[in-house]
Amino acid sequence: MITIAGAGLAGLSAALTCAEHGAECVLLSVQPSERAQSVLAEGGMNAALNTMGEDDAPCFHYEDTMKGGVFLADPNAVKGLTDAAPDIIRRLWSLGVPFQMKGDDLLLRPFGGQKKRRTAYAFSSTGKAVMNALIDEVRKYEAAGLIHRYSSMEILEPLTEEQDASGTEAWSIPYTAENHNPGKRRILKGLLARDTRSGELVRFTGPLILCTGGMNALFSGMTTGSASNTGDLTAAFFEQGVQLGNLEMLQYHPTTAAICGKRLLVSEAARGEGGRLFIKKKDGSGDWYFMEEKYPELKNLMPRDVVSREMFLAVHDPACEDQVYLDMRGLKKETWEGKLKDLREEVIHYLKLDPAEDPVPVSPGIHFFMGGILVDEHHRSSMPFLWAAGECACQYHGANRLGGNSMLAAVYGGHIACEDALKYLDDEASDAREKQISEQDGKNSFSPNELHAWTRVRPVFEKKLTEILAEGLGIYRDENTLMHALERLEKLGSAAETHPERRRAMVGRAMLLSALERKESRGAHSRTDFPERNDDIYCRTTVSEYKEGRVEVCFRDIPALR
Amino acid sequence: MGRVPKSTILNRRKSRRETGPSEKAEPVRIDILRRKSTDDAPYWQSFLYTPESSSDTVAMALTGINSQENLRDVDGNPAEEIRWEKSCLQKKCGACAMVICGRPMLACDAFLSELKQPVRLEPLRKFPVVADLMVDRSVMFRNLKDMSAWLQQNAEPSEKKNLPAHEASRCIQCGCCLEVCPNFMPDSSFFGMAAMVPSARILTFSKTGKGEFQEEYRRHIYEGCGKSLACRNICPAGIDIEGLLVRSNAAAVWHRRAAKK
Ligand SMILES: Cc1cc2nc3c(=O)[nH]c(=O)nc-3n(C[C@H](O)[C@H](O)[C@H](O)COP(=O)(O)OP(=O)(O)OC[C@H]3O[C@@H](n4cnc5c(N)ncnc54)[C@H](O)[C@@H]3O)c2cc1C
Ligand code: SF4
Ligand code: SF4
Ligand code: FES
Numbered sequence: 001m002i003t004i005a006g007a008g009l010a011g012l013s014a015a016l017t018c019a020e021h022g023a024e025c026v027l028l029s030v031q032p033s034e035r036a037q038s039v040l041a042e043g044g045m046n047a048a049l050n051t052m053g054e055d056d057a058p059c060f061h062y063e064d065t066m067k068g069g070v071f072l073a074d075p076n077a078v079k080g081l082t083d084a085a086p087d088i089i090r091r092l093w094s095l096g097v098p099f100q101m102k103g104d105d106l107l108l109r110p111f112g113g114q115k116k117r118r119t120a121y122a123f124s125s126t127g128k129a130v131m132n133a134l135i136d137e138v139r140k141y142e143a144a145g146l147i148h149r150y151s152s153m154e155i156l157e158p159l160t161e162e163q164d165a166s167g168t169e170a171w172s173i174p175y176t177a178e179n180h181n182p183g184k185r186r187i188l189k190g191l192l193a194r195d196t197r198s199g200e201l202v203r204f205t206g207p208l209i210l211c212t213g214g215m216n217a218l219f220s221g222m223t224t225g226s227a228s229n230t231g232d233l234t235a236a237f238f239e240q241g242v243q244l245g246n247l248e249m250l251q252y253h254p255t256t257a258a259i260c261g262k263r264l265l266v267s268e269a270a271r272g273e274g275g276r277l278f279i280k281k282k283d284g285s286g287d288w289y290f291m292e293e294k295y296p297e298l299k300n301l302m303p304r305d306v307v308s309r310e311m312f313l314a315v316h317d318p319a320c321e322d323q324v325y326l327d328m329r330g331l332k333k334e335t336w337e338g339k340l341k342d343l344r345e346e347v348i349h350y351l352k353l354d355p356a357e358d359p360v361p362v363s364p365g366i367h368f369f370m371g372g373i374l375v376d377e378h379h380r381s382s383m384p385f386l387w388a389a390g391e392c393a394c395q396y397h398g399a400n401r402l403g404g405n406s407m408l409a410a411v412y413g414g415h416i417a418c419e420d421a422l423k424y425l426d427d428e429a430s431d432a433r434e435k436q437i438s439e440q441d442g443k444n445s446f447s448p449n450e451l452h453a454w455t456r457v458r459p460v461f462e463k464k465l466t467e468i469l470a471e472g473l474g475i476y477r478d479e480n481t482l483m484h485a486l487e488r489l490e491k492l493g494s495a496a497e498t499h500p501e502r503r504r505a506m507v508g509r510a511m512l513l514s515a516l517e518r519k520e521s522r523g524a525h526s527r528t529d530f531p532e533r534n535d536d537i538y539c540r541t542t543v544s545e546y547k548e549g550r551v552e553v554c555f556r557d558i559p560a561l562r
Numbered sequence: 563m564g565r566v567p568k569s570t571i572l573n574r575r576k577s578r579r580e581t582g583p584s585e586k587a588e589p590v591r592i593d594i595l596r597r598k599s600t601d602d603a604p605y606w607q608s609f610l611y612t613p614e615s616s617s618d619t620v621a622m623a624l625t626g627i628n629s630q631e632n633l634r635d636v637d638g639n640p641a642e643e644i645r646w647e648k649s650c651l652q653k654k655c656g657a658c659a660m661v662i663c664g665r666p667m668l669a670c671d672a673f674l675s676e677l678k679q680p681v682r683l684e685p686l687r688k689f690p691v692v693a694d695l696m697v698d699r700s701v702m703f704r705n706l707k708d709m710s711a712w713l714q715q716n717a718e719p720s721e722k723k724n725l726p727a728h729e730a731s732r733c734i735q736c737g738c739c740l741e742v743c744p745n746f747m748p749d750s751s752f753f754g755m756a757a758m759v760p761s762a763r764i765l766t767f768s769k770t771g772k773g774e775f776q777e778e779y780r781r782h783i784y785e786g787c788g789k790s791l792a793c794r795n796i797c798p799a800g801i802d803i804e805g806l807l808v809r810s811n812a813a814a815v816w817h818r819r820a821a822k823k
Contacts, residue, residue, distance in 0.1 A: 031647070032703060034735045035655040096717035096767045098724035098731065122728055128654070132731035132763065140712040151703070197692050197700075199599075228649040228657075260622040260670065262651045345800075349671075350652065352617070459629035 001025055001148075002421050003191060003204045004414075005155055005233065006211035008036035009127075009407055010390025012134040013414030014209050019141035021422055024148065026204055028193060030228060032151040033135050037213050037226035037391075038410065041127025042267035042343070044109060044119035045092075045411075046404035047085035051105045056116045058082045065405060068113040068303050069370075069398020070523040071539055072246065075561035077377040081396055081405075081412050088411055089120050095133040098122050100339070109339070110272045111403045113303035119404040124267050124343040127407060153193040153202065155212070155233055156454045160240050160383070163187045186241050188385040194455075207385045207424055209417045210237070211410075214369040214391040217457070218508055220466045223366045224256055224265040230457075234373060234392055235503035238510070243382040244544045245374035245394035247507070248515035249524045251401055252475055254307035255326050256365030259350045263365035266326060267343055268403040270355075271300040273335050275328040277307070278359070279314045280321040287327075290314050305400045305524045308364040312475045315363075325359035364475060368406060370397040370524065371514070374543060377559075379417035387421055389413035394541075399523020456498050464492050465508055472512045478529045482516045506551060510544035513553045518542055587613040591636065591680035592623055594644060596694050604691075608636040609644075613674055620681065621651055621658055621670035624695075646695040653798055656736030660685055660695045666738035668798045669695075688740050688748060699737050705753040709778040711760055717767035726809055730763035732799050739793040739803070745786050752786025755793050755803050762806040765813040772817060779814035 004014045007029035018025040029036065050056040061082040066073060093099055093106065099120045100107040111119040122129035141147045162184050190205035215231025216223045238244055254277070255270065256263040271277075277300055278287040290310060291300045300307070311324045328340075336344055336356055347355045373381050373388035375395050381388050389395075390410040397405065472485030489512065493505035520534040521527050540555040589610040597604045611623040627633065628643050635641045649657040651670045658669035661684040663677050674681065689697035719727075739755040740746045746754040761779055768775060787807075797803055812818055 031649060031655075031657060032699075032735065035647075035649040035657045037650070039734075040650055040652070040654055093719060094716040096713055096719065096727060096763060098719065098728040101719065101721045101724065104720075122724075122731075125728075125732065129728060129731045132733075132760070136712045136760070136764070139707055140710075143707050143710065143712075152698075152700070196696075197698050226649045226655070227651060260617065260619045260651065261625055264652060346652070350617075458631075460631060463629075 002207050002209060002418065002425065003028065004209045004211060004418075005029075005191065006036075006213060006390065006392070007033040007151065008038035008211060008213060008390060009131065009134070009410035010414035010417075011036075011209075011211035012131070012138050013411045014211060014389060014418040015138055015147050016134065016141070017415045017418040018422065019138075019144075019146040022146070023422060023425065024146050026148045026150065027138070028150050028153040028155060028191075028204065030152065030154045030196065033131060033138075035226075035228065036131070037229055038407070039128045039131050040224070040226065040265075041130075041407050042124040042265065043111060043269040043272070044121030044126045044404050045089060045130065045407045046111065046114070046118050046402065047089040047120060047408065048082065048116075048118050049086050049089060049106055049108060049120065051102070052108050052117045054116045056118055058085065060116060061085060061114075061118060064114045065396070065402055066398070068400055068402040068405075068523075069396075070400060070533070071535075072249075072398030072523065072541065072558065073396055074377055074559055076559060077395055079561065080377065080416070081409060084412055085408055088408065092130055092133060092411075095137055097129050097133045099129075109269060110301060112268050112271070112301045112307070113298075113400075113402045115298075119272070121269065121339075124269050124340055130407065130411075150193075150195070152196045154196050154455070155191050155193045157192040158188065158233070158237050158240055158386075159190040159192055159203065159205070160186050161189050186383060188383050207421050208387070209379075209414070209421055210234075210373065210381075210386065210388040210392055211390045211414060212392045214372070215507065217462065218465065218469055218504060218511070219366050220462045221261055222263060222466060222470060224253060224263045225367070227262070229391075230500070231392075231507065232500045232503065235500070235507045237373065237381075237383070237386070238507055238544070238546055239503050241383065241546060242386065243374045244372060244507070244510060246371035246399070246514070246542050247511040247544055248473070248518055248542060249370035249397075249399050250366055250473055251304055251368035251370060251524050252308040252364035253304055253367035254311055254364050255360075255362040256367065257351055257360070257362055258365075264346070264350055265365075265367065266347065266360060266362055268301075268304075269340065270326060270328055270343060273339055274331050275326050276300050276330070277311065277324055277362075278327055279317075279324050282319055282321055287325075288314075288320065303400055304367075304403065305526075308475055309526060311364055323361050324363065326355070326362045327359045328355045329357065329359065331356065368397075368401050370394065370399065370401055371511075371542075374541070377416075378420040379413055380420065385424065387417040389417040399525060454499050457500050457504070458497065461492070461496070461501050465489075465504055468492060469508050469511065473515055476526050476528050477515050478527060479516065482512055486512050486516070506546060509551045510546075510553065513551060514542045514544055517553045517555075587616065587618075590623065590674055592620075592627070593680050593682045594694065595682075595684040596644070597685075597691050598642075599693050600690055607641060608680065609641070610636055616675055618674050619670050620660075620662055620667075620672040620674065620677075620683065621648060623674060623681075624669060644695065645693040654734060656734035659736040659738050659798075661687065661741065666741035666796060668736065668738075671798055686737055686741050688746065689737065690748075699735070701748045702735055702737060702740070702756050705757050705782070706760060709753065709757060709761070709782050710775055711757070711764055713764060713767055714773070714775065715769075719767070723766050726806060727763045727766045729802055730759050730761075730766070730806060732801055733759040734799050736798060738796050738798055742792050742796050744790065744792060745788055750786065751782060753782040755797075755807075758783045758787075758810060759801055759803065759806060761814075762810045765810050768813070770813060770817055776814040776817070779810065784811055784815050
């Protein structure tokens with residue numbers, strides 16, 4: 001039986017695919033799906049549905065996605081994604097997602113980095129609406145006994161084994177296993193989890209699709225995402241030799257604001273519907289709408305990396321004040337009521353001002369991890385029998401994700417991963433399932449001390465790590481700050497007391513090293529000491545690997561479009 | 563690129579205007595009804611928390627208290643980390659529901675400045691306590707499964723149907739409405755508004771007339787609800803429960819579409 005870890009959009013989509021094939025799966029998450037970060041998604045989901053009379057087609061969606069990601073994404077994977085997108089949206093629509101409509105067809109909104117309107121949405125709660133429809137559909141298969149659901153399982157450890165490598169040569173991601181015995185390869189065997197309600201330890205065996213989301217705990221309190229997505233599993237797999245890709249590619253969303261314990265996103269839809277960014281001039285000469293002046297074509301809807309950098313430059317411009325505002329005063333009443341009702345309510349609630357009347361002070365905040373577990377177009381990781389999909393995976397978004405592409409990628413990726421994983425079940429299906437049930441008897445065979453060593457991260461450690469990574473991985477980077485951050489991290493890492501602490505420091509190191517080694521500026525990665533893009537050397541994937549006790553970073557060619 | 567200043571850590575800079583004035587606040591006393599595990603006896607323990615800004619929430623306070631090295635209570639006794647559930651921190655996931663000063667609320671939506679002091683925190687009372695403020699709400703999800711809450715056939719969406727469907731899909735399964743409902747108990751056949759709201763989406767996209775789901779709805783929602791509407795102003799998502807209830811009853815029990823309110 002396939003095990004799916006994480007029950008956000010990617011996990012639900014994988015489980016649904018599995019059930020629709022009549023196969024059984026286990027769906028694990030630490031909280032029910034209603035609590036997954038996917039419910040926060042606001043602005044919408046992209047597909048070249050061409051309902052707006054703009055002659056849109058998947059090939060244009062493909063071009064925008066590749067260009068937005070500055071050609072760092074796998075073109076074959078992106079082609080698959082953009083070709084499948086219209087059917088995915090129509091399928092979700094038929095599952096009762098209340099996407100906004102125009103007559104009998106779907107209404108699409110403009111979104112950053114795209115010249116045509118192709119973002120389907122449900123007010124500014126698209127993620128919640130899509131999740132709800134998928135949750136209900138998955139429930140149907142739970143009741144039918146095909147999806148075995150555990151929604152209070154905190155996954156602690158991957159279970160892997162070094163095995164004879166024969167039979168895994170065809171596994172497409174190359175595995176650089178010099179540190180292992182020749183002919184041997186580390187293979188995934190299963191997972192160890194703890195039921196947060198009963199405290200019991202449970203093992204799950206069989207092929208695994210990891211859908212556990214981004215690495216928010218590395219930037220604690222600084223991201224727009226969910227505190228439940230720590231990235232600890234990604235880190236645990238990294239320690240076991242699983243390769244991570246493009247870790248330096250962090251998306252700073254231009255319009256966020258600090259609220260209690262996190263950053264509140266003001267959706268890109270605000271700009272899609274006419275919101276404008278400005279900064280005040282110190283000499284009192286008025287408000288400067290810098291995006292409109294500098295980018296007359298896409299204006300406020302330039303890709304996120306560009307907008308974030310421009311905001312950074314504006315607040316550091318000696319002629320300007322130090323706060324950028326999002327001006328939504330010009331939006332029509334119908335737009336507020338019909339399209340941005342919930343966005344307005346949220347801003348009033350948490351920021352105590354009405355965006356229809358006052359400009360909203362905003363600044364860039366970490367919003368998305370383009371990097372993660374390196375996967376091929378079938379979503380296979382470098383470790384046999386481990387797949388990854390959704391935000392924990394590195395696929396589709398290259399150096400910068402377009403708004404509206406990650407919900408799509410999570411749904412599509414979960415589906416593709418499951419399709420591929422099912423191929424590996426053919427002969428072993430019943431076998432794996434028996435094992436799973438009988439191995440659950442191995443519960444509680446770990447002492448409380450061992451358990452503590454797995455789960456605990458001291459808040460002081462988390463805070464320090466965040467500080468260090470924020471220093472090195474700001475909107476602009478350079479060798480000096482990166483080297484300084486690496487030095488500080490070295491010290492912090494040696495003071496790590498638990499497994500997750502040690503592993504977070506390891507992934508943090510890989511992020512800093514990735515940013516250091518990529519001596520160019522591309523997408524979300526801007527080096528002041530290397531301001532130009534350098535395709536000759538760096539139009540390649542950054543690969544991080546942990547071997548022989550060291551974090552190593554190299555670059556790997558991107559496949560050509562077939 | 564020449565103008566890029568030395569400090570490249572923009573996002574760490576909290577602008578004054580963005581966070582509001584942060585005059586040094588007085589410490590707030592937080593009383594918590596604690597319990598080590600399901601089988602242990604409950605006890606009260608108090609902590610002091612000094613807000614970082616005037617807009618601090620209960621969620622912020624709990625995080626702050628838990629981040630103290632060698633946590634101590636108000637009397638200086640060593641205390642264990644307080645267990646509670648969170649995820650989104652922006653009232654969109656329902657994880658952090660608890661009873662705050664006697665009222666079921668979301669911790670990330672309860673501003674300290676608006677609460678009576680000392681701030682009293684208790685776990686939701688309708689569900690088994692796992693530890694401290696963390697409860698086991700699995701019955702809510704089981705109920706939805708028991709009443710077969712899923713679409714029987716493909717939806718045929720329209721602008722008109724989308725509005726109630728959207729309203730229904732806003733339910734965050736927090737359980738606050740169940741807390742105040744006199745008729746809901748975890749083992750009762752009445753499933754409460756937490757099941758009615760998601761059902762409203764199903765009914766909106768179902769054919770009118772008698773059907774299995776309509777029957778489930780009748781048994782688990784319509785028949786058990788006293789319609790006192792004690793639950794009306796509790797929902798932290800601000801869902802129009804009354805409107806959806808009228809609509810769903812009309813569709814499931816009277817087999818007709820409700821007139822648009
Ligand atoms: C505020 C906000 C707005 C957004 N808006 C948009 C948008 O408009 N359009 C768009 O395309 N994208 C948007 N995104 C991005 C998009 O929502 C996410 O990238 C996407 O939903 C990720 O889905 P996922 O399935 O990978 O992960 P998630 O939904 O994050 O799910 C992760 C799952 O893993 C589980 N999990 C994590 N760790 C463990 C563990 N150790 N043990 C067990 N379970 C674990 C969690 O419980 C959860 O079920 C937005 C993101 C944010 C934060
Ligand atoms: S109306 Fe009364 S009985 Fe019905 S759900 Fe609300 S509180 Fe419960
Ligand atoms: S109806 Fe409202 S109060 Fe009840 S579970 Fe849903 S969101 Fe919570
Ligand atoms: S943490 Fe999500 S509602 Fe409070």
